[in-house]
Amino acid sequence: MTGFVGGAVYGLAGGLVIAVAALFGVWWERKVSARIQMRLGPTEIGPAGLFQTLADTIKLVLKEDITPRQVDRPLFRMAPLLVFTPIAMSLVVIPFAGGWVPLNTSVGMLFFVAVPSVSVIGVLLAGFSSGNTYATLGGLRGAAQMISYELPRTLSVLAMALLAGSLAPLEVMNRYEWWWTPATFIALIVYFISSIAELNRGPFDIPEAESELVAGYFADYSGIRWAIFMMSEYGGLVAASFFGAAIFMGGAQGLPGVFGVLLIFAKALVLITLMMLVKWTFPRFRSDQLLTLAWKVLTPMALVQLVIVGVILPWL
Amino acid sequence: MSFDAPTIVQIILGAIALLSAMTVVLxxxxxxxxxxxxxxxxxxxxLFLLYGASFLxxxxxxxxxxxxxxxxxxxIMLVQRSDSGRAVLVSRHDIGSASVALGLFVMLTVALQGVSNRFTGSAPESSMQELSEVLMGGRLVQYEIAGLLLLVALVAVIVIAGGDER
Amino acid sequence: MIGVLVSVAVFCIGVYGVLTRRDIVGVLASIEVMLAGSMLALVAMASGADSVTGVRPLGQSIEAVVLLLMVIDAAEAAVGLALLVSVARRRGVTRIDELQEVKG
Incomplete structure (x- = not known):
């Protein structure tokens, strides 16, 4: 039974990590956006406003859990969890350091791109069950965007798998050599952009745009269920950044133990901050521009990267 | 049959599979x-994971x-408008269909009596290396044909679903 | 034996669904159930190490076959759903028993 107990422990630890990471992520985002707009951001609660999100979360949890009368009740209540759970699950295959990968499976890379795709169903259900046109449109757009960007994302991860000769993230991290980053720079860019789009974050957040669709598929959500949507966005941000740091940037390789964890943390923080800078710098893409970017720019780029890796491979 | 942990998990997953399959049908x-x-x-x-086929x-x-x-x-969401208001979706032939399904079940169970399922509880995780060697080695032709089939299906879907914009 | 039994039962449930459901999406979903049942049968029969030698008999080969099955199934589902959308757009019909124009 150790497997089940271990799984439960890892599950709880993963949930805790994602919750803390989401709290920190929201605070960091508010600080970054404030610096861009020449504001201060949260300052009052805790040192440099660090506990502001905690206070916000307590407020959201204490709010009444409203389910509107016209919605499809069970589906409406289930949808946020369907979005959140797969993203939380995808955290278990991320290698934080040599022996610090919760689930060291031989199909980890595929797992990481496959499991979050389940949350597309949550997005569609949230849009459908809300029963209003804005939410349904937002859900359809969000789902179309997410499944479109899955393709370049998978292809970019595949390039790394091809280069390392393994689908296990830990193996890829251990075999990393410095010249991999220039050689697979295209893949890194494709991964970066499609991760942002996959999470429906700005500038690719037209499905949940306040000014166009009154918040899209979570227009009818409030309180804790809305917070779960937010938490899955920031959890996904953290997961994508750590995975990108581990796969494309060598992760914790080169430094032992705790220092390795610090190294991968620093790399992931750079990626997170870059994603936030992108969000607060660029205007929103239109829905058709989004799909054009995915299918006509990023997918061919990822294929070119695959060809480059294929050309390099025999010389190793 | 011993009721160790994998067997119990197998039974639970099997029960979920059966119940949800009934949901889909009914x-x-x-x-x-x-x-x-x-x-x-x-x-x-x-269940695939339990049987050691983690890639599958x-x-x-x-x-x-x-x-x-x-x-x-x-x-569903695209065609939903034209389908609302008519919920009678199960046919009148359900008794005949049920007997067909039941007969098939009995027949297949009897036919598969001889097949011994050697699942002993802990299936070793199959190695990606061997699987890829099978796919790229002995089954290369089938693999390529499957890829071709996917391409044909992709083109067909675009033509069928998007073709009426003339 | 549990896995094989479940797969057979699932397959037969799928057969019942294909025979009784009238909405096209339901029929397609039932076909998915049938195919998943057959895949499950293959994997269940190939699973588990031999009690004497400890090797998985034909494991990888069966997995490759199931993978190809998945590809075919995905293609089938995509074309089927495209047909559904096309028929629903042109005729406003989403039920099988209403598609009777070629019936003699």
């Missing part, structure tokens, strides 16, 4: 049916839950 409301299908596919993926389990989640089911939900 539930009238189309969105609930899609959810039932999702649960069914996930439980099948869980992950592909099942990727291809079916993330692909086919999403497509199905898209289709």
């Amino acid at each position: 539930v009238r409301e189309i969105m609930r049916m899609a959810i039932g299908l999702g649960v069914f596919l996930l439980s099948v993926a869980g 389990a992950t592909s099942e989640v990727f291809v079916y839950v993330g692909g086919v089911l999403v497509l199905m939900l898209f289709a």
Whole structure:
């Protein structure tokens, strides 16, 4: 039974990590956006406003859990969890350091791109069950965007798998050599952009745009269920950044133990901050521009990267 | 039969698979049916994982839950308007169909009596290396044909679903 | 034996669904159930190490076959759903028993 107990422990630890990471992520985002707009951001609660999100979360949890009368009740209540759970699950295959990968499976890379795709169903259900046109449109757009960007994302991860000769993230991290980053720079860019789009974050957040669709598929959500949507966005941000740091940037390789964890943390923080800078710098893409970017720019780029890796491979 | 942990998990997953398959077949409301299908596919993926086929389990989640089911939900939401208000979806031939299904079940069970399932509880995780050697070695032709089939299907879908914009 | 039994039962449930459901999406979903049942049967029969030698008999080969099955199934589902959308757009029909124009 150790497997089940271990799984439960890892599950709880993963949930805790994602919750803390989401709290920190929201605070960091508010600080970054404030610096861009020449504001201060949260300052009052805790040192440099660090506990502001905690206070916000307590407020959201204490709010009444409203389910509107016209919605499809069970589906409406289930949808946020369907979005959140797969993203939380995808955290278990991320290698934080040599022996610090919760689930060291031989199909980890595929797992990481496959499991979050389940949350597309949550997005569609949230849009459908809300029963209003804005939410349904937002859900359809969000789902179309997410499944479109899955393709370049998978292809970019595949390039790394091809280069390392393994689908296990830990193996890829251990075999990393410095010249991999220039050689697979295209893949890194494709991964970066499609991760942002996959999470429906700005500038690719037209499905949940306040000014166009009154918040899209979570227009009818409030309180804790809305917070779960937010938490899955920031959890996904953290997961994508750590995975990108581990796969494309060598992760914790080169430094032992705790220092390795610090190294991968620093790399992931750079990626997170870059994603936030992108969000607060660029205007929103239109829905058709989004799909054009995915299918006509990023997918061919990822294929070119695959060809480059294929050309390099025999010389190793 | 000993009731060790893998057997219990197997029974639980099997029960979930059966119940959700019944949901897919019997539930009238189309969105609930899609959810039932999702649960069914996930439980099948869980069984794959239990049997040591971790690559298949992950592909099942990727291809079916993330692909086919999403497509199905898209289709439902696209055609939903023309379908509202008529919920009588189960046919009158249900007794005949049930006897056909039951007969098939008895027949297949009897036919598969001789097949011994050697699942002893802990299946070793199959190695990606060997699987890829099989796919790229002995089954290369089938692999290529499957890729070609996917391409044809992709073109066909675009032509069929998007062709009436003239 | 549990896995094989479940797969057979699932397959037969799928058969019942294909025979009784009238909405096209339901029929397609039932076909998915049938195919998943057959895949499950293959994997269940190939699973588990031989009690004497400890090797998985034909494991990888069966997995490759199931993978190809998945590809075919995905293609089938995509084309089927495209047909559904096309028929629903042109005729406003989403039920099988209403598609009777070629019936003699």
